[in-house]
Every structure is written in C-alpha cells, then in structure tokens.
Amino acid sequence: MLYTGIDLHKITSYLTTIDSNGCIVKQANIKNIDYNFVQYFSDLKDDHKAVVESTMTWYWLNDLLTSLNIPLVLAHAKFVKAIAYAKVKTDKVDSQTLAQLLRLDYIPTAHKISNDKRLLRDALRARLKIVQRHTSVTNSMHLLLATYNISSPEELIGISKYQYQQLAVVEVLLKDQALMLEK
Structure with missing residues (x-):
C-alpha cells in the first residue's frame, strides 16, 4: 500500500x-x-x-x-x-x-460533502458572508450617526454625509445580493 x-x-x-x-x-x-x-x-x-x-x-x-x-x-x-x-x-x-x-491512521478527518450538496453549501456560505458584510455596513451607518449624536442622516454635512451615502449604496447592494441567493 x-x-x-x-x-x-x-x-x-x-x-x-x-x-x-x-x-x-x-x-x-x-x-x-x-x-x-x-x-x-x-x-x-x-x-x-x-x-x-x-x-x-x-x-x-x-x-x-x-x-x-x-x-x-x-x-x-x-x-x-x-x-x-x-x-x-x-x-x-x-x-x-x-x-x-x-x-499510521492518525488523520483527524473532516466531513467530505457529497457532490450533489456542494452547490447548496457554497451558496449558503456566500450568503452568510454577504449577510455579515451587510451587518457590518449597517453598524457603520449607525456609528456614523452616533459619532455626531444625531438620529437622521439628513442632518449630516460634508464628508460625513458623503460617507453615509456611500454606505447606504453598499447596504442596498448587499441586501439585494442576499435576496438573490435566497432564490
């Protein structure tokens, strides 16, 4: 052998x-x-x-x-x-x-997923990463508002307003991607 x-x-x-x-x-x-x-x-x-x-x-x-x-x-x-x-x-x-x-038969084995389940697992992993990123972006948006002690993004000015707008765009994209993977 x-x-x-x-x-x-x-x-x-x-x-x-x-x-x-x-x-x-x-x-x-x-x-x-x-x-x-x-x-x-x-x-x-x-x-x-x-x-x-x-x-x-x-x-x-x-x-x-x-x-x-x-x-x-x-x-x-x-x-x-x-x-x-x-x-x-x-x-x-x-x-x-x-x-x-x-x-020596000392290998700690990992689960070997079957071929027919690979696609599902990969889709679930991709969705999980997207949801984690979405949560991170949403938290950043809330932190930006909290930094200036305001409750509405309309109150932001200058660079902070631009930052928030960019985060909002990314947040929508990530949400759409997560929904696409659910289909």
Whole structure:
C-alpha cells in the first residue's frame, strides 16, 4: 500500500508518497493541472491512498483522484496538530507529515460533502458572508450617526454625509445580493 500526502495550494501542490514502511517512494512539487496529477500517480502501481488538508480548493482534487480510483482522505486542518505546531513548516515537510499520519491512521478527518450538496453549501456560505458584510455596513451607518449624536442622516454635512451615502449604496447592494441567493 502506498500513501500520498498532498500539501495543496492555489497554484501548486507538494506531493510525498511513502510505502507501508514509511520510506519515501516519490516526491514532487507540481502545478495544479489535472495532467500533472495523472502523470504523478500513473508511475505508482500499488494500491494507493491519499490525504489532503481541508481547504477551499479540495473539490477538484477529490473528483480527479476519484476518477483515478484513489481514495482521498480529507484531513481536518485545525486538528492536524503535527503540522500546526511543527517547528519546521515547509510544503515538503507538511506533505511528508500528512503521508506518515495517513499510513499510521492518525488523520483527524473532516466531513467530505457529497457532490450533489456542494452547490447548496457554497451558496449558503456566500450568503452568510454577504449577510455579515451587510451587518457590518449597517453598524457603520449607525456609528456614523452616533459619532455626531444625531438620529437622521439628513442632518449630516460634508464628508460625513458623503460617507453615509456611500454606505447606504453598499447596504442596498448587499441586501439585494442576499435576496438573490435566497432564490
């Protein structure tokens, strides 16, 4: 059995593959292009298992490895303490650590959402961020009024009035975006 730890980033990934004894079989720093991953794994003939920390970009990697019949374990980034508290933090070391933890079955797993639920979860996350921004803008509008101890935006003058108007425009846009995501 072979175990591959993948330190996934936006543009590149560092992969380390070890055997059942923990010896390094292969390492590579590759660009995140499907072909590069297919090429990397095509050289490895034994049964295989891979692990990656849960980040916002794991979907495509999961789909690709599934198509190659390589099970992917999603590691809970917050609880992989061996990486979080490591004194030496490099992509090479992180991928090696992930591979060793996978071999020893010490990976704290994260929930791997099914393909059919991804769109809903992403929409909910987007809406949550929009609502948080909307709340922040609304609070800024109230703070601006409180700063001058007034209750109506019509009483503002100069730059403060301009600030309030800009916040009001953003507030309407965010409210509209949140409503669009609800549909």
